[in-house]
Amino acid sequence: MTNFSIYSLETAPPRAEQTAQNVAKKYGSIPNLVGALLEAPEVAQAYVDLGDALKNSAFSAKERHVVWFTINRLHDCRYCMAAHTTMAKGEKIDAAVIEAARGDEDYPNERLNLLKEFTTKMVMNRGWVEPIEVQEFVEAGFSNRHVLDIVLAISHKVISNYTNHLVETPLDDRFSANRWSPPE
Numbered sequence: 001m002t003n004f005s006i007y008s009l010e011t012a013p014p015r016a017e018q019t020a021q022n023v024a025k026k027y028g029s030i031p032n033l034v035g036a037l038l039e040a041p042e043v044a045q046a047y048v049d050l051g052d053a054l055k056n057s058a059f060s061a062k063e064r065h066v067v068w069f070t071i072n073r074l075h076d077c078r079y080c081m082a083a084h085t086t087m088a089k090g091e092k093i094d095a096a097v098i099e100a101a102r103g104d105e106d107y108p109n110e111r112l113n114l115l116k117e118f119t120t121k122m123v124m125n126r127g128w129v130e131p132i133e134v135q136e137f138v139e140a141g142f143s144n145r146h147v148l149d150i151v152l153a154i155s156h157k158v159i160s161n162y163t164n165h166l167v168e169t170p171l172d173d174r175f176s177a178n179r180w181s182p183p184e
Helices: 014-027 032-037 041-055 061-074 078-090 095-103 110-124 131-139 144-167 173-178
Strands: none
Touching (some): 032 144, 041 144, 061 078, 061 095, 078 095, 078 144, 110 131, 131 144
16 A cells, blocks of 8 residues: 555645636536646646647547547556546547447547557557658648647556556545456
8 A cells, every 4th residue: 555645625734725716616626636646736737738738639528538538548547547538438439439448449430549559559569660650640630739739648547557556556435336357
């Protein structure tokens, strides 16, 4: 067991109070992940800012979730898979897309499969993808901005996935119905 704190609005360190208040106002409470991140207020704020930036990326909501799910699955982040399942359902993402992500199965359309495949290459190769692979991704209907938005998403998920691994973040009650384990 690790020795990290999960801060609440009432217990947030003084330098993290503003971030804690903003997160609580935005989400109704402070998710356990953010509660852990409040230990380092700049990291908590960076995580929130990166998430907001992704909502303004070139990806549709469905595509954004495919990228997040892919990274979470590759990093084996059970907390984030449950949290993003809850978020995806709240954003009315197709159940078939959510289930394909959770089961590491093919998506119902080729564009989403290409997005998953390219995101996987980016994560597994730590950004070292061949120029031809980038070209093929762009020629398939994506753009250079999409490529860089995947880098943004990886940055976002490294903060949360790695923190969850280190902290052993307990799953929030609101995410527990969407608990996830990797498919066998």
